[in-house]
Amino acid sequence: MEKISKLSKSVLVFLILISFVYAQESPDNRDARMEWWRQARFGMFVHWGLYSGLAGTWDGKPVGKTGGMEWIQQRVKVDTDTYAKQAIPLFKPKPNFAVEWARLAKEAGCKYVVFTTKHHEGFALHDSKVSDYDAGSVLNRDLVKEIVDALRAEGLRVGFYHSVIDWHHNQYEYELSKQLPHPLKGKPYPEGKRDHSKYIEYLHAQVRELLTQYGKIDIMWWDYSSQDFQGDKAWKATELMKMARSLQPQIIMNNRLYRIPEAGWASMGTDGYTPRLNPKYGDFITPEQHIPPTGMPGVDWETCMTMNTTWGYSEHDHAWKSSKTLIRNLIDIASKGGNYLLNIGPKGDGSIPEESIKAMRDIGAWMKANSESIYGTTASPYENLKWGRCTKKVTDKKATLYLHIFDYPQDGRLIVPGVINKDITAYLLATGEKLKAVNEGNNVVVSIPSKPLDENATVVVLEINGRLQLANKP
Numbered sequence: 001m002e003k004i005s006k007l008s009k010s011v012l013v014f015l016i017l018i019s020f021v022y023a024q025e026s027p028d029n030r031d032a033r034m035e036w037w038r039q040a041r042f043g044m045f046v047h048w049g050l051y052s053g054l055a056g057t058w059d060g061k062p063v064g065k066t067g068g069m070e071w072i073q074q075r076v077k078v079d080t081d082t083y084a085k086q087a088i089p090l091f092k093p094k095p096n097f098a099v100e101w102a103r104l105a106k107e108a109g110c111k112y113v114v115f116t117t118k119h120h121e122g123f124a125l126h127d128s129k130v131s132d133y134d135a136g137s138v139l140n141r142d143l144v145k146e147i148v149d150a151l152r153a154e155g156l157r158v159g160f161y162h163s164v165i166d167w168h169h170n171q172y173e174y175e176l177s178k179q180l181p182h183p184l185k186g187k188p189y190p191e192g193k194r195d196h197s198k199y200i201e202y203l204h205a206q207v208r209e210l211l212t213q214y215g216k217i218d219i220m221w222w223d224y225s226s227q228d229f230q231g232d233k234a235w236k237a238t239e240l241m242k243m244a245r246s247l248q249p250q251i252i253m254n255n256r257l258y259r260i261p262e263a264g265w266a267s268m269g270t271d272g273y274t275p276r277l278n279p280k281y282g283d284f285i286t287p288e289q290h291i292p293p294t295g296m297p298g299v300d301w302e303t304c305m306t307m308n309t310t311w312g313y314s315e316h317d318h319a320w321k322s323s324k325t326l327i328r329n330l331i332d333i334a335s336k337g338g339n340y341l342l343n344i345g346p347k348g349d350g351s352i353p354e355e356s357i358k359a360m361r362d363i364g365a366w367m368k369a370n371s372e373s374i375y376g377t378t379a380s381p382y383e384n385l386k387w388g389r390c391t392k393k394v395t396d397k398k399a400t401l402y403l404h405i406f407d408y409p410q411d412g413r414l415i416v417p418g419v420i421n422k423d424i425t426a427y428l429l430a431t432g433e434k435l436k437a438v439n440e441g442n443n444v445v446v447s448i449p450s451k452p453l454d455e456n457a458t459v460v461v462l463e464i465n466g467r468l469q470l471a472n473k474p
């Protein structure tokens, strides 16, 4: 009798171990799931909601010239009814706005688009059964469907940005966190006691709608947590991610349901330490508005960035980055092994600001001639190059270095340090024009034309036959 129970006990332990092993994704499966995202290198971010119509103006006055105007409700500190009353009449999506977004993303060379299904204000862009603060109830439209359809028509991958912070829901217990923002912080709950678990239920229900009603969704971009409010306590995060993975087995998610070192996001994610990211907390890390100086070896990451200083549209923000800066950011990020998620903030009617259209087209023009140096490349073998940035594609038989020239050498000599290989050829990526390349000691020197082909970045390709051999300290 005792023997049997011992036996069944060890069988049980064995079964538990086996199921644990199978529940963990194998590294190969994870690589396969992440592959398209790692190849893509460039995506478009879209912040669009009720705040877009307000355009940084409240009661006829500018709320500020810089900073995130998708936070306008928090900036003016009003309750959700006051906010909605002023904002809803200004949110008037024109027909086919999403087609313009999708075409622009495609033209710029983006491979995916992540857009706000709900921002902190709480207004959902889909037709939600569990809310009346959504496009379905207010506009009788399903804006998520319109956007997803338009993106798919252009062959773009689809990502949902979804705010777990919610300034609308009347059970969201904002006093549970000192660090997360809420327009009514410090004030008593208008309707008395709240029960945060009811909000969590609502959050899960909306995510379930989003991940069941729109076909295959490629990315879930959660936003965001603080050290004092995150994970299971704040969002029932384990369950939420489990649901997302079971509804969309191939989905890729960021780590913003957590804010702990093990999830690679204790501070803004990249400053001063090498993050590690346990996949149970997410697939990638999200440095915001900055590029980690030496990348994040071994961790998937994506820098998200605005073109001016706001995510949501503001008519007062004119601090636009130049196209050259944006193109060089994309190159810089690729050379460090990351992705670039570049934001646009459409207006209340869904139209895209002229400045953003121009910037995206400029990037597209550069990409048209040079995208081979971005897509499917891996990080530079160099920590530093005097004249610019390098990306690479490497196999056992062959290596290709893409040399992006920012500071154009006046003497016509592009020095590629530490290359030991002798079997090399060089050419200009945009034109195919062959260039002379010779070994000088441990360097390869490429003779380049006297003038840059492209002021944004001229790309020289160095093709190396055989296994790449670099000197120890290139």
Ligand code: JFZ
Pocket: 068, 070, 071, 223, 224, 288, 304, 311
């Ligand atoms: C968040 C949002 O608040 C913002 O509106 C935008 O959507 C951006 C992409 O993501 O931005 C953050 C998140 C965390 C901090 C600051 C801004 N933080 O913890 O300091």
